[in-house]
Amino acid sequence: MLKLKILPQPEVFLQLLPGMLQAQTLELLLGHIFTSSRQKYLQPISGKRFLFRTPDGEIELFMCVDHLGIHIQPHTQEVPDVTISGDLMALTALCLGLEDTDSLFFSRRLLLTGDTSTGLMFKNILANLDFDLCAELELKLGKHTADMLWRMATQAINAVEFFDQQVARAGIVVGERFGLSPVEKVKSLETQLHSLNEKHVALKQRLERRHRPDRAKQAA
Amino acid sequence: MTTDYRKPELVCPAGNLPALKAAVDAGGDTVYLGFRNASNARNFEGLNFSREEVEEGIQYAHDRNARVFVAVNTSPGPRNISPWTSSIDIASELGADAVIISDIALLAYAKENHPNLRRHLSVQASAGNYEALEFYAREFGIQRAVLPRILTLDAIREICSKSSLEIEIFASGGLCVMAEGRCWLSSYITGDSPNMNGVCSPAHAVRFEQENGTLDVKLDGMLINKFAPDEAAAYPTLCKGRFEAGGKTGHVMEAPYSLNTLEVLPEIFAAGVHGLKIEGRQRSKHYVRSVVSTWREAVDVCASDPHGYVAKKEWMASLNATSEGGAHTTGAYEDDWR
Ligand code: SF4
Numbered sequence: 306m307l308k309l310k311i312l313p314q315p316e317v318f319l320q321l322l323p324g325m326l327q328a329q330t331l332e333l334l335l336g337h338i339f340t341s342s343r344q345k346y347l348q349p350i351s352g353k354r355f356l357f358r359t360p361d362g363e364i365e366l367f368m369c370v371d372h373l374g375i376h377i378q379p380h381t382q383e384v385p386d387v388t389i390s391g392d393l394m395a396l397t398a399l400c401l402g403l404e405d406t407d408s409l410f411f412s413r414r415l416l417l418t419g420d421t422s423t424g425l426m427f428k429n430i431l432a433n434l435d436f437d438l439c440a441e442l443e444l445k446l447g448k449h450t451a452d453m454l455w456r457m458a459t460q461a462i463n464a465v466e467f468f469d470q471q472v473a474r475a476g477i478v479v480g481e482r483f484g485l486s487p488v489e490k491v492k493s494l495e496t497q498l499h500s501l502n503e504k505h506v507a508l509k510q511r512l513e514r515r516h517r518p519d520r521a522k523q524a525a
Numbered sequence: 526m527t528t529d530y531r532k533p534e535l536v537c538p539a540g541n542l543p544a545l546k547a548a549v550d551a552g553g554d555t556v557y558l559g560f561r562n563a564s565n566a567r568n569f570e571g572l573n574f575s576r577e578e579v580e581e582g583i584q585y586a587h588d589r590n591a592r593v594f595v596a597v598n599t600s601p602g603p604r605n606i607s608p609w610t611s612s613i614d615i616a617s618e619l620g621a622d623a624v625i626i627s628d629i630a631l632l633a634y635a636k637e638n639h640p641n642l643r644r645h646l647s648v649q650a651s652a653g654n655y656e657a658l659e660f661y662a663r664e665f666g667i668q669r670a671v672l673p674r675i676l677t678l679d680a681i682r683e684i685c686s687k688s689s690l691e692i693e694i695f696a697s698g699g700l701c702v703m704a705e706g707r708c709w710l711s712s713y714i715t716g717d718s719p720n721m722n723g724v725c726s727p728a729h730a731v732r733f734e735q736e737n738g739t740l741d742v743k744l745d746g747m748l749i750n751k752f753a754p755d756e757a758a759a760y761p762t763l764c765k766g767r768f769e770a771g772g773k774t775g776h777v778m779e780a781p782y783s784l785n786t787l788e789v790l791p792e793i794f795a796a797g798v799h800g801l802k803i804e805g806r807q808r809s810k811h812y813v814r815s816v817v818s819t820w821r822e823a824v825d826v827c828a829s830d831p832h833g834y835v836a837k838k839e840w841m842a843s844l845n846a847t848s849e850g851g852a853h854t855t856g857a858y859e860d861d862w863r
Binding site: 349402404405406407408410411412413416417418421422423424425426427428429430432433434435 | 540541542543544546569570571572727728729731732733734735740752755756757758759760807808809810811812815846847849851
C-alpha cells in the first residue's frame with residue numbers, strides 16, 4: 306500500500322493558518338494558472354469581486370480580477386459580487402480544477418451566493434482551461450521539487466482543514482486556538498495522526514491518478 | 526426467432542475542449558458540442574467552443590478515430606438568423622462530421638449550402654413518429670434523428686424497424702419534462718427559453734440563499750425550491766421545483782431524477798438504435814471522463830454477451846454519484862405513459 310510520509314513537525318503547517326499566507330499561496334497558484342497567455346480568459350469577469358470563505362467564516366479570501374490578472378487578499382471591506390463558501394478542500398478543488406465542481410455544489414460542499422452568472426462564468430472559465438497544474442509545475446520546477454511542493458501544499462491544506470475540524474469539534478472559538486500551547490497543538494494532532502495519514506494516502510492516490518496517462522481510446 | 530443486436534455508438538457531451546479530450550480518451554465514439562452563442566441548447570456563461578477550439582477539437586477527435594457533431598439546435602428569432610447559419614458554415618468548413626439541427630429553415634439552409642455535410646435531426650424538433658421522420662428525410666435529407674424522450678422502447682423498436690434513418694436516443698443524464706423543444710416554463714419566468722435562447726433557467730435569474738443550513742433557490746425572485754440541510758441540490762429548473770398543490774408540497778411536475786438506461790441496454794441493442802446519447806454539455810471534464818468510461822465498459826460488455834449482460838452495481842453507483850438528484854430512472858422507455 307502507498308504510504309506518504311508525514312512531515313516530522315505537523316504543527317509547522319499550522320503556521321500557514323494566517324490568512325495572508327493562504328492568500329499568497331492561492332494567488333501564486335491562480336497566478337500560475339492564468340499566466341499571460343491565459344489572461345484573456347479572465348476578460349469576462351474583469352472588475353468582478355469574489356469572496357471565498359469556509360462556512361465557519363474562519364478563512365476568508367477576497368479575489369478581484371483586473372487587466373493585470375488575479376489579486377487575492379485575506380480581508381476587505383468591499384462587497385463581493387459572488388461569494389463561494391465551502392470547506393478548504395472543496396474550494397481548492399474548485400480553484401485548481403481538481404474535481405467535478407458541479408458534484409461539489411450538488412452535494413452542498415460548495416455554495417454560491419450573489420451573482421450566479423458571474424459565479425458560473427468563473428467556474429466555466431476554470432473548466433475550459435486545458436492544463437494540468439501538476440505537469441506544468443513539474444516542467445517549471447523539475448519533477449522532484451514540484452512533487453515535494455505539491456505534497457507539502459496538499460499536506461498543509463489537509464492539516465489546516467483537519468486542525469480546523471478538531472478545533473471546531475472541541476468548541477474552541479477563533480482566536481483561542483492561537484493561544485494553545487505548542488504541546489497541546491502537537492498532542493491534538495498526534496492523536497489523530499493515523500486518520501490524517503489515511504487522508505494523505507487518498508490524496509496521494511488521487512494525484513498519482515492525475516499523472517497516469519489516460520486510458521487509450523477503445524476501438525469503436 | 527433470433528434477435529439481432531446492434532452495438533450503438535456512444536455520443537458524448539463536451540462543453541469545452543478539456544471535456545472533449547476526456548470524452549475521446551475515455552472511449553467515446555463521437556463527441557457533440559456547440560458554438561459559444563445562442564445557436565445551441567446549452568448556452569450558459571463561459572461554456573461552449575470558439576471557432577479555434579472547435580478546430581482543435583475536431584483535429585484531436587479525428588486523430589483518434591472519433592467523430593464530432595456540432596449542435597445548431599435552437600430556433601432563430603425573426604430578426605437575425607446569421608449566428609445560426611454561420612455556425613453551420615463554420616462547422617462545415619472545419620470538417621465536422623454532422624450538424625444537429627431542429628429548425629426547418631436551418632435544415633433547408635444546410636441542405637442547400639452544404640449538401641455533403643450530414644444533417645441530424647435534433648431532439649429539439651420533437652419528431653416522435655415514423656411519418657414525421659420520413660417528412661424530414663424527404664424534405665431535408667437528414668441521415669439521423671435523435672428521438673424525444675417520450676417514447677417507450679417498443680415504440681423505438683418499431684420506428685427503427687420501419688425507418689431507413691439512423692436513430693439516436695438519450696441513454697444517460699439530466700431529464701427534461703419530456704416536451705423537447707416545446708417547453709416555455711423557463712421563458713414564462715425568466716424571459717429566456719431553451720428553444721430560442723438555448724438556455725433553461727439562465728444564470729442571471731438564479732439566486733441561491735442559505736440560512737441555518739436551509740437552501741432557498743429563487744428564479745427571478747420567485748422561490749421555486751427549498752433544500753433541507755445536507756439534502757442534495759441541483760441546478761434549478763422550474764419543472765423540478767417543489768410547489769404546494771392539493772395541500773401537499775412536492776415535485777408536482779417532475780422529480781429530479783436522472784436518466785440511466787444501463788439496466789435496459791440489451792433491449793436498446795435489440796431495438797436497433799445507432800447512437801446512444803449522453804447528456805451533460807454543461808458538466809466538467811471529470812464528469813465526462815467518469816460517465817463515458819462507465820458507458821464504454823457497459824456497451825462493450827453488452828456487445829460481447831447481450832444475453833448474459835447485467836448492469837454492474839459499481840456502474841450504477843458511479844453514475845448516481847455524479848448525477849443531479851443522485852437518483853435515476855429509465856424514464857419513458859419502460860413506461861406506459863407517453
Ligand atoms: S423547465 Fe424543465 S422541461 Fe422545461 S426546458 Fe427546462 S429542464 Fe426542460
